[in-house]
Amino acid sequence: MLRYTLKRLISLLISLMVASVVIFMVIEVAPGDPASFMLGVNAQEDTLVALRAELGLDVPKVQRYFNWVSGMLVGDFGTSYTYRTPVSQMIADRLWVSLPLALYALALSTLIAFPAGIYAAARRGKPGDLTVMGATQLGIAVPNFWFAMMLVLIFAINLRWFNAGGFAGWENGLWTGLHSLTLPAIALALPQAAILARVMRSSLLDILGEDFMRTARAKGVSRRQALWRHGVRNALIPVLTIIGLQFSFLLAGSIIIEKVFYLPGLGRLVFQAISARDLIVVESVVMLLVFAVITVNFLVDLAYAAVDPRLRSRT
Amino acid sequence: MQRGEIFMTKQAFRSFASALVLGTSVFATGALAKSDITIAMQLEPPHLDPTSAAAQAIDSVVYTNIFEGLTRFMGDGSVVPGLAESWEISDDGTIYTFKLREGVAFHDGTAMDAEDVKFSLDRAMAEDSVNAQKALFAGIESVEVVDPLTVKVTLSEPNGNFLFNMAWGDAVIVAPESIETIQTNPVGTGAFTFGDWVQGDSIVLNRNPNYWGEQPALETATFKFISDPTAAFAAMMAEDVDAFDNFPAPENLPQFEADPRFQVIVGSTEGETILSTNNKQPPFDDIRVRQALAHAIDRQAIIDGAMFGYGTPIGTHFAPHNPAYVDLTGTSNYDPKKAAELLTEAGYADGFETTLHLPPPAYARRGGEIIAAQLAEVGIKAEIINVEWAQWLESVFKGKDFGLTVISHTEPMDIGIYARPDYYFQYDSLDAQTLMQTLNATTDPDERKKLLEEMQRLIASDFVNGYLFQLAKLGVAKTGVQGLWANAPTAAIDLTQISWAE
Numbered sequence: 001m002l003r004y005t006l007k008r009l010i011s012l013l014i015s016l017m018v019a020s021v022v023i024f025m026v027i028e029v030a031p032g033d034p035a036s037f038m039l040g041v042n043a044q045e046d047t048l049v050a051l052r053a054e055l056g057l058d059v060p061k062v063q064r065y066f067n068w069v070s071g072m073l074v075g076d077f078g079t080s081y082t083y084r085t086p087v088s089q090m091i092a093d094r095l096w097v098s099l100p101l102a103l104y105a106l107a108l109s110t111l112i113a114f115p116a117g118i119y120a121a122a123r124r125g126k127p128g129d130l131t132v133m134g135a136t137q138l139g140i141a142v143p144n145f146w147f148a149m150m151l152v153l154i155f156a157i158n159l160r161w162f163n164a165g166g167f168a169g170w171e172n173g174l175w176t177g178l179h180s181l182t183l184p185a186i187a188l189a190l191p192q193a194a195i196l197a198r199v200m201r202s203s204l205l206d207i208l209g210e211d212f213m214r215t216a217r218a219k220g221v222s223r224r225q226a227l228w229r230h231g232v233r234n235a236l237i238p239v240l241t242i243i244g245l246q247f248s249f250l251l252a253g254s255i256i257i258e259k260v261f262y263l264p265g266l267g268r269l270v271f272q273a274i275s276a277r278d279l280i281v282v283e284s285v286v287m288l289l290v291f292a293v294i295t296v297n298f299l300v301d302l303a304y305a306a307v308d309p310r311l312r313s314r315t
Numbered sequence: 316m317q318r319g320e321i322f323m324t325k326q327a328f329r330s331f332a333s334a335l336v337l338g339t340s341v342f343a344t345g346a347l348a349k350s351d352i353t354i355a356m357q358l359e360p361p362h363l364d365p366t367s368a369a370a371q372a373i374d375s376v377v378y379t380n381i382f383e384g385l386t387r388f389m390g391d392g393s394v395v396p397g398l399a400e401s402w403e404i405s406d407d408g409t410i411y412t413f414k415l416r417e418g419v420a421f422h423d424g425t426a427m428d429a430e431d432v433k434f435s436l437d438r439a440m441a442e443d444s445v446n447a448q449k450a451l452f453a454g455i456e457s458v459e460v461v462d463p464l465t466v467k468v469t470l471s472e473p474n475g476n477f478l479f480n481m482a483w484g485d486a487v488i489v490a491p492e493s494i495e496t497i498q499t500n501p502v503g504t505g506a507f508t509f510g511d512w513v514q515g516d517s518i519v520l521n522r523n524p525n526y527w528g529e530q531p532a533l534e535t536a537t538f539k540f541i542s543d544p545t546a547a548f549a550a551m552m553a554e555d556v557d558a559f560d561n562f563p564a565p566e567n568l569p570q571f572e573a574d575p576r577f578q579v580i581v582g583s584t585e586g587e588t589i590l591s592t593n594n595k596q597p598p599f600d601d602i603r604v605r606q607a608l609a610h611a612i613d614r615q616a617i618i619d620g621a622m623f624g625y626g627t628p629i630g631t632h633f634a635p636h637n638p639a640y641v642d643l644t645g646t647s648n649y650d651p652k653k654a655a656e657l658l659t660e661a662g663y664a665d666g667f668e669t670t671l672h673l674p675p676p677a678y679a680r681r682g683g684e685i686i687a688a689q690l691a692e693v694g695i696k697a698e699i700i701n702v703e704w705a706q707w708l709e710s711v712f713k714g715k716d717f718g719l720t721v722i723s724h725t726e727p728m729d730i731g732i733y734a735r736p737d738y739y740f741q742y743d744s745l746d747a748q749t750l751m752q753t754l755n756a757t758t759d760p761d762e763r764k765k766l767l768e769e770m771q772r773l774i775a776s777d778f779v780n781g782y783l784f785q786l787a788k789l790g791v792a793k794t795g796v797q798g799l800w801a802n803a804p805t806a807a808i809d810l811t812q813i814s815w816a817e
Contacts, residue, residue: 032705033713038361039447040369041712042726051367051445082361083514084498090514149545156553164549166539167516262541262550264515272515275675276361277705 004305012298019290020072023283024065032277034081055081068283077284082276087284090269097167098258098265101181101188102250108189109196109246116193117200122227124205132197139194148187148260155183165261184261188254192246199242203235210234237307244300248293349815350534352796354808355547355556357563359515359540362498365484366439369447371725371806374484375560376518376538378807381422382487382503385413385432386478390812392636392727392804394482398427398504399466408473408758415464419527421490422508429460435488436468448485475758479728484805506531506811516540520810532814544677551577551791558792558799560808563677565623571791580790581625582801586723587632588678590686590781593717595741598667605778607657608719609647611693612686618784621681626784631771632730635785636802639767643775647782654693666694669718673699674707678786679721686721686781712739723786727805730767731755733774742779 035051036043052058059067071078077087120132156164168180207213208231216226255267262268266285273281360372365382379387387397396402399413419427436458439446446452454474459467470477480486493502501509506526510519518538522531539556541547544564550556551571561584562568571577590612598604614628627635630643658664673683680701687697697719702710711717724732734751736743750773754766775782788803798812 031709032703033709034705036708036713037705038368038370039445041708041724042448042450043369044449046442047445047447047449050443053443054445084362085514093514149549152549152553156555157549160553163555164553165541165546166550166555169513259543260546262516262539262543262546264513268515272359275703275705 005302008298008301012294015294016291019294020069020287021065023286023290024068027279027283027286028061030277034277034279037277038082057081068280072284072287078280080273080278080281082273082278082281087281090281091266091285091288094264094266094269096170097181097263098251098254098267100177101185101254101263101265102247104178104181104185105188105192105250105254106243106247108185109193110243112189112193113196113200116197118204118227118232120197120201121204121208121231129201133201136194136197139190140198142191144187144191145256145260147190148184148257151183151187152260165263167263167265181263184254184257184263187260188250188257192250196239196242196246200235200239203238204231207231207234233307237304240300240303240307244296244303248289248296251292252289350532351536352533352558352810352813352815353537353539353556354558354560355539355541355550356560356808357540357542357547359542360518363501363509363512363518364489364497365487366435366489367445367447367498374806375808376520377501377503377505378484378487378805378809379505380507380520380536380808380810381501381505381509382484382489383505384481384483384487386482388482388804388807390800390802390804390809392802394479397482398432398488402478404758408475409470411468411470411477412461413466413468415466416527417464419504420525421493421504422502422523423490423493425490425492427488427490427504428463429466430463431488431490432466433458433460434491435486438489438494439486446485448483451480451483451486473756473758475755475763476728482805484807507536510535529811531811533810536810536813538808554793558790558796560790561803562789562791565625565677565787565789568623568625568789568791576794578792578794578796580788580792580799580801582788582790582803583627583634583636584723584725584786584788584803585634585727585729585805586725586786587629587634587729588626588682588721588723588783588786589632590783591720591722591740592780593715593719593740594743594779595715596718598661598663599669599718601661602778603657603661604663606647607654607661607693608690608695608781609778610650610654610657611690611695612647612781612783613649613689614644614783615649616689617682617685620685621678622784622787625787625789627787628784629782631775631782632724632733632780633767633771634727637728639764639771641768641771643771644782646775647778651689651693658693658695663694666696668696668698671697671699672707672711672717672720673701674704674720674722675701676723678723682783683721686719715739715741719781721783725786725806730770730774733770733779740780742774742777744773744777747773747777 035048035055035057039047039051068078075088080087080090083090116132120129123129152164155161162183163180166180168176170177213226213230216230254265255271258265258267270282270285356372356375358372360376361368361370363373363377365373365377383397385397385399386394389395398416398419400416401414403412415429421427436452436455438444440452440455454470454472456469456471461467488504489497490502506523506528507520508523510521512518520536522534541550547559547563548567551559568579572579592599592605592608594600618624618626628644629635630646631641633640658666671683671687673679683699687699690697711720731751732738733742734748750766750770754763757763757766790799792799795816797814797816800809
């Protein structure tokens with residue numbers, strides 16, 4: 001297990017290093033000058049020079065790259081060109097919206113998908129199965145921002161149960177915070193739940209056909225017990241993989257949902273920073289998301305090993 | 316550089332922890348008292364220093380609310396005394412002696428006096444100044460403190476626009492004591508103090524009990540940032556916000572107008588929306604081609620199609636609500652036949668190909684599509700290139716690498732750009748340059764008006780750019796909100812005038 005973990009850890013570090021170089025190069029090459037964006041159309045050349053110096057943009061690129069990377073190693077992500085506040089603090093503030101939102105959506109999606117997937121697998125080919133599968137088809141096909149708009153229309157504009165958007169802040173209480181994240185979480189969760197339910201169903205069906213399931217039944221275990229004790233547990237590996245991928249997606253990919261609900265999350269921060277050419281913010285957030293995705297994958301790899309003992313020896 | 320932990324600031328942790336402990340909501344419902352207001356705007360200010368960035372969102376939040384200048388704009392565009400109570404102008408028009416108001420204090424308690432004025436102006440003019448409108452201060456030779464309440468500003472030559480220039484948000488008075496943190500914690504002399512800023516979400520301002528002037532009706536004001544037009548509509552309909560400063564989706568306005576809960580306030584901005592033309596790039600260096608362009612455009616179709624009817628047609632680069640405006644739309648009336656003839660005359664009987672760069676706002680993207688179709692009618696094939704602002708600034712504005720672009724010039728009284736041959740549309744006319752020089756040196760109002768009219772005619776008959784329409788300001792508010800500016804002589808949401816009807 002230790003060797004397996006170490007090996008995974010080394011590949012994680014290499015991935016991060018390569019990612020930092022690629023991110024820096026791609027973002028710095030894109031056209032657009034942060035200083036001229038800030039100062040607009042009437043800016044004089046000497047003013048632009050002064051602002052570039054103030055922002056540290058007159059330093060050569062290679063040196064800026066090393067400053068950035070060495071800063072990140074000690075948790076210093078630099079200062080935003082536009083907001084003029086430390087990037088690490090901005091990211092931290094935004095994570096307090098994006099991370100709970102991603103977890104909330106993931107919890108909802110799992111809560112919907114597991115029962116639906118297991119139910120469908122247990123009733124393969126019967127009307128119950130067909131209904132669930134039909135619903136998941138719809139869930140995959142419909143984009144989440146459409147769900148979002150429908151939710152706003154029904155629950156915010158007509159019923160007035162929720163605000164149309166915005167985040168109330170955790171300082172007003174856990175319930176208030178969760179309340180304002182509920183519609184976005186549902187909008188994010190529905191398509192994910194549809195995918196997850198299908199994976200759960202097909203994975204479980206594969207397992208149900210295995211020899212050991214027949215053996216279990218032969219030794220006198222009831223259908224229901226066999227399904228839960230032997231089936232579901234073994235079907236979890238592919239499901240875990242998808243959950244891992246989904247979490248990364250929910251964290252990084254909620255830009256549109258954050259826009260529709262005007263939430264001050266990471267996605268919107270990146271969006272704003274890109275249009276304002278706030279390069280250092282874009283680089284740092286993208287780097288952090290890469291870090292999150294790689295770490296989640298690493299944890300999923302470890303989870304495999306925990307669920308399936310055979311993986312531990314097969315290093 | 317400050318260092319912060321990545322995953323959790325102490326403050327965030329504390330609020331999250333207390334949220335877990337409390338578990339209940341302690342929602343403040345001040346809405347009943349009607350002394351607070353939530354105003355939405357599309358863009359969030361990058362920071363809160365109006366003297367070191369061009370972003371209009373900064374002025375929307377801080378102008379006259381937090382910061383004040385020597386003079387100030389009113390909602391109708393007039394310039395009135397601000398922190399300067401009165402002034403005297405020397406006979407040759409080069410020396411302005413400002414008398415400052417007595418008893419004005421900054422929000423941190425320090426007194427506002429002549430030293431602060433000198434500091435602010437010197438800072439804006441300095442070599443390392445990052446003022447986005449440094450040209451406003453270019454004519455100032457020196458600023459002298461006569462006594463604590465008297466400042467003498469000496470100009471190198473008379474400038475008829477000087478008092479107007481001093482009303483800009485870029486010329487507000489700031490204090491040396493608080494300049495270091497002005498971008499995140501602005502300290503001014505205005506009727507409102509900076510409260511809180513949840514970045515990406517909202518900014519809160521509170522009433523300043525020590526304000527020198529009349530106390531405003533509002534106690535607190537929250538600015539909320541909603542960039543998406545659909546979200547803007549939902550936020551208004553769900554009554555999450557009380558007003559939207561400049562509503563981004565004109566197609567939704569009839570719905571608000573029909574709803575008794577809301578009022579729609581249509582006004583004008585200082586934005587001349589033009590089909591900007593690269594005057595140095597062939598074939599646009601030929602006046603006949605530019606004239607053809609002007610006649611090929613059907614302004615009303617663009618206003619109807621892109622802005623759903625909101626906007627006033629213009630025939631020159633000047634705001635129709637200005638008393639000096641001349642209606643020259645007839646000079647460049649819609650006449651595709653004439654356009655085709657002019658093109659043939661210029662040797663482009665089969666038309667030509669060019670590029671049309673479109674920045675993100677709806678007026679440009681939607682208007683650009685319609686313009687491209689209208690140009691195609693007379694044989695001009697304009698390839699549409701959608702660009703972001705940063706890209707527009709880099710390639711069009713700085714690089715001058717474009718044929719055509721659609722843009723709204725939102726700076727007030729900016730006809731002077733036609734006297735700058737290096738400006739991005741590259742109009743190089745000695746007549747325009749001498750005319751502007753004369754205008755700048757003229758202080759007599761009647762004489763100035765005549766010169767301005769002459770300038771408008773000159774650029775219209777030179778067909779420098781395609782003049783489309785004056786950009787409308789589309790305010791939406793709940794019924795009962797009073798005192799919102801209908802027009803936008805400058806970017807501002809003047810909270811001091813706003814109140815709720817009983």
